Amino acid sequence: MSTTTATTHTVLRAEGFSCPSCVAKIEKRVGQLDGVERVTVHFASARIEVDHAPSVPVADLVAAVAKAGYAAAPVTF
Numbered sequence: 001m002s003t004t005t006a007t008t009h010t011v012l013r014a015e016g017f018s019c020p021s022c023v024a025k026i027e028k029r030v031g032q033l034d035g036v037e038r039v040t041v042h043f044a045s046a047r048i049e050v051d052h053a054p055s056v057p058v059a060d061l062v063a064a065v066a067k068a069g070y071a072a073a074p075v076t077f
Contacts, residue, residue, distance in 0.1 A: 007037060007053065008051070010052065010061060011048070012047070012048040015070065025068045027041050028068075030068075036052045
């Protein structure tokens with residue numbers, strides 16, 4: 001029997017995208033965080049979707065995007 005771990009789905013809005021290669025840079029940087037399971041960057045809409053452990057603060061995701069050279073903020077619904 002497999003165990004299921006809870007995951008949190010966070011959507012960030014990014015700024016400063018200038019080329020599709022930005023996507024790989026952001027996915028790599030955010031994906032290196034412990035607890036991040038999946039990162040998908042949508043170039044056309046400047047959205048970053050992250051599936052991560054609940055223990056990973058959204059501020060850490062935003063900081064990882066900043067380290068890649070871009071600004072990001074959580075999307076509020």
